[in-house]
Amino acid sequence: MLRLIFPLVLLVFCVIMLVYSRDYSRDALLFPLVVLIPATGMLLSQTGKEAYSVLIKKAPDDRVDTGVVGEGASGKKYLITIGWLAIFVVLMYLFGITIGMPIFVLLYLKLNRMGWPVSIFVTVLVLGFFYGFFIMFMKIYIYKGLLASIFFGQN
Amino acid sequence: MLEAFVRALGNIAQLDVMLVMLLGVTIGLIFGIVPGIGGMAGIAIFMSFIWGQDPILGLTFILAIAAASSQGGSVTTILLNVPGDTTNAATLLDGYPMAAKGQAGRAMGIVLTASGLGGLFGGLVLLGMLPVMRPVVLAFGSPETFMMVVLGLTFMAIIARESLIKGFVAGCLGLILAFIGLQNVTGIVRYDFFNWLYLEDGIQLIPLSLGIFAIPEVIEMMVGGETFIQKAGITIRKGGDVLEGVKDVFRHFFLFIRCCFIGTVVGIIPGIGAHTATFMAYGHAKQTSKHPEEFGQGSVEGVIAPESASNAKEGGSLLTTLGFGIPGSSAMALLLGAFLVVGVQPGPKMLVEYLDLSIWLGWTIIIGNLLSSFVLLLLARQMVRIIFLDARILAPVILVFVVIGAYAINQNFMDVIMAFVFGGFGFAAKRLGYPRVPVMLGFVLGKLAETYFLVSIKTTGPFFVFTKPICLIIFIVILITLAFDQRSKMREKRKLA
Numbered sequence: 001m002l003r004l005i006f007p008l009v010l011l012v013f014c015v016i017m018l019v020y021s022r023d024y025s026r027d028a029l030l031f032p033l034v035v036l037i038p039a040t041g042m043l044l045s046q047t048g049k050e051a052y053s054v055l056i057k058k059a060p061d062d063r064v065d066t067g068v069v070g071e072g073a074s075g076k077k078y079l080i081t082i083g084w085l086a087i088f089v090v091l092m093y094l095f096g097i098t099i100g101m102p103i104f105v106l107l108y109l110k111l112n113r114m115g116w117p118v119s120i121f122v123t124v125l126v127l128g129f130f131y132g133f134f135i136m137f138m139k140i141y142i143y144k145g146l147l148a149s150i151f152f153g154q155n
Numbered sequence: 156m157l158e159a160f161v162r163a164l165g166n167i168a169q170l171d172v173m174l175v176m177l178l179g180v181t182i183g184l185i186f187g188i189v190p191g192i193g194g195m196a197g198i199a200i201f202m203s204f205i206w207g208q209d210p211i212l213g214l215t216f217i218l219a220i221a222a223a224s225s226q227g228g229s230v231t232t233i234l235l236n237v238p239g240d241t242t243n244a245a246t247l248l249d250g251y252p253m254a255a256k257g258q259a260g261r262a263m264g265i266v267l268t269a270s271g272l273g274g275l276f277g278g279l280v281l282l283g284m285l286p287v288m289r290p291v292v293l294a295f296g297s298p299e300t301f302m303m304v305v306l307g308l309t310f311m312a313i314i315a316r317e318s319l320i321k322g323f324v325a326g327c328l329g330l331i332l333a334f335i336g337l338q339n340v341t342g343i344v345r346y347d348f349f350n351w352l353y354l355e356d357g358i359q360l361i362p363l364s365l366g367i368f369a370i371p372e373v374i375e376m377m378v379g380g381e382t383f384i385q386k387a388g389i390t391i392r393k394g395g396d397v398l399e400g401v402k403d404v405f406r407h408f409f410l411f412i413r414c415c416f417i418g419t420v421v422g423i424i425p426g427i428g429a430h431t432a433t434f435m436a437y438g439h440a441k442q443t444s445k446h447p448e449e450f451g452q453g454s455v456e457g458v459i460a461p462e463s464a465s466n467a468k469e470g471g472s473l474l475t476t477l478g479f480g481i482p483g484s485s486a487m488a489l490l491l492g493a494f495l496v497v498g499v500q501p502g503p504k505m506l507v508e509y510l511d512l513s514i515w516l517g518w519t520i521i522i523g524n525l526l527s528s529f530v531l532l533l534l535a536r537q538m539v540r541i542i543f544l545d546a547r548i549l550a551p552v553i554l555v556f557v558v559i560g561a562y563a564i565n566q567n568f569m570d571v572i573m574a575f576v577f578g579g580f581g582f583a584a585k586r587l588g589y590p591r592v593p594v595m596l597g598f599v600l601g602k603l604a605e606t607y608f609l610v611s612i613k614t615t616g617p618f619f620v621f622t623k624p625i626c627l628i629i630f631i632v633i634l635i636t637l638a639f640d641q642r643s644k645m646r647e648k649r650k651l652a
Contacts (some may be wrong), residue, residue: 006583010328017331020346028341030612031605032334039327042320081377082579085370088554089575097562097571105551112547122548126555134559143568 004050011043096145163514179219187227194224198489199368203560210497217493221486222523245433249457264400267528269462274524276415277470282517288478298619301607302629307481311593313640321589329597362561362570366577371585376550418464422471436464477513485592491599
């Protein structure tokens with residue numbers, strides 16, 4: 001089904017861009033139209049082709065260019081992985097990068113059956129590198145998270 | 156011009172530059188060795204590290220990663236029978252049989268010499284061609300430059316072997332993403348979706364590149380779990396004399412030169428891909444060999460040919476990247492992005508406005524390849540053990556690098572979220588056979604293409620493609636390319652049927 005949904009989403013995106021273009025001046029509009037119109041046409045054709053293949057011929061999902069790692073993995077494994085990524089983003093969004101990142105690394109390692117010593121060692125190593133290189137050396141201002149901005153007025 | 160070559164060589168031989176290059180080479184080798192990640196993800200992840208740095212050092216670092224990554228894959232091919240990526244597939248045919256015969260050291264000697272000297276060959280061709288290319292580039296105005304961008308996108312689109320439409324869709328998407336934000340020509344903000352402030356500056360390059368090249372690889376790694384390759388049943392082959400392998404390359408020196416030439420020419424033609432160069436060289440070696448029956452059984456010539464072509468190709472690829480702004484390979488498409496990160500506008504004016512930098516990059520290709528061979532000569536057997544590292548450890552660590560990379564430049568958390576959004580896109584594109592490189596290329600060249608397009612329309616009229624001779628030639632080349640691509644696909648289909 002992904003092979004049908006993907007071009008469909010891209011098609012919707014192109015149509016929205018086309019609609020959004022209608023008020024622009026000639027110079028601002030010309031080149032986007034030169035690209036958007038054929039892109040929409042190609043996506044329409046691709047979506048039609050995939051719809052025919054998925055809905056009428058009921059062909060199995062294409063799996064192209066999977067590489068070595070994870071080859072043959074089930075859809076459930078992919079969903080779990082995407083869930084992990086979502087947890088990572090949410091943790092950082094709520095608690096900030098400095099806190100969210102080590103929590104994620106520790107959680108991920110521990111829940112994937114790594115021992116405590118290795119999990120703690122890797123987490124400390126990652127945090128150490130992050131703090132040393134990015135905060136101390138590059139002096140980057142780090143996002144402190146939504147909760148910090150609510151409770152301590154920091155951002 | 157000669158003075159500029161010597162000056163660049165003098166500057167490159169400084170301690171800080173060499174250290175940066177060594178770091179880039181080491182990272183490139185590691186990413187090349189770990190299967191399923193590859194040099195592209197390495198470049199994407201470390202691109203944010205060069206922001207705010209000296210452009211020369213930054214680009215040296217990125218190019219060193221690109222130069223070393225393919226050599227890393229060759230090592231695992233020979234020692235473990237595991238190709239790093241498709242580029243190394245031709246080396247597998249004779250490299251591992253050599254190792255299995257107890258000549259792993261000899262095969263390594265061949266790989267290190269052929270690829271190191273192959274890089275030298277490609278780099279020298281690049282440096283030799285720069286003065287010749289310059290007047291050609293100077294003859295190009297806006298219409299010709301615009302057509303070169305279209306040609307580049309066409310070449311990249313045909314990378315999608317499965318479907319040309321998918322390739323073009325990917326290229327168009329890159330261009331469309333580049334439209335978001337402030338337009339250079341009119342100064343108005345476009346496609347900011349209900350005045351969303353974040354989009355006023357446009358989509359950011361680093362989150363996009365991390366999303367489409369690094370996150371899909373991390374997802375695959377996380378799904379794979381545990382080790383990349385099961386350790387059981389795989390032995391790191393030993394035996395053989397490395398020096399003997401070095402001598403082998405010189406014993407077959409004319410084969411080496413011919414294969415370097417094949418690699419460089421294939422590299423100059425964008426969109427063909429490194430695996431084509433290596434298999435062409437392998438086929439040539441077999442055809443011209445006195446002992447074709449030994450191919451596939453551990454033939455020395457069968458290892459020299461793909462390795463010399465593979466690294467000579469990078470010099471050729473860089474030539475079209477610098478000369479016309481058309482990347483000759485996927486890594487070069489990302490290099491164009493790295494130009495933007497350090498504030499250098501990529502495109503056909505590179506040889507005019509940044510000649511010294513172009514020469515510097517030529518030397519970087521040469522020294523990066525030689526350095527990479529040297530590092531592998533010393534540490535190949537130790538480095539190859541990375542493959543047995545637990546993916547459960549490596550995946551979150553790389554993910555942290557991705558997040559920091561996305562965040563560091565603008566220090567805006569929205570960039571991190573966007574990296575993951577593009578990661579979802581990249582992952583779906585990868586699984587469904589939509590090539591990701593044209594997206595990057597379209598995005599990097601999008602604003603430039605639009606400016607040239609509008610200037611061409613204003614100065615030459617809407618039919619500039621047909622009124623300018625060079626434009627017409629490029630247009631015909633595009634048509635011929637597409638026709639050949641379709642013909643080869645039809646042949647493949649017929650063969651399969």
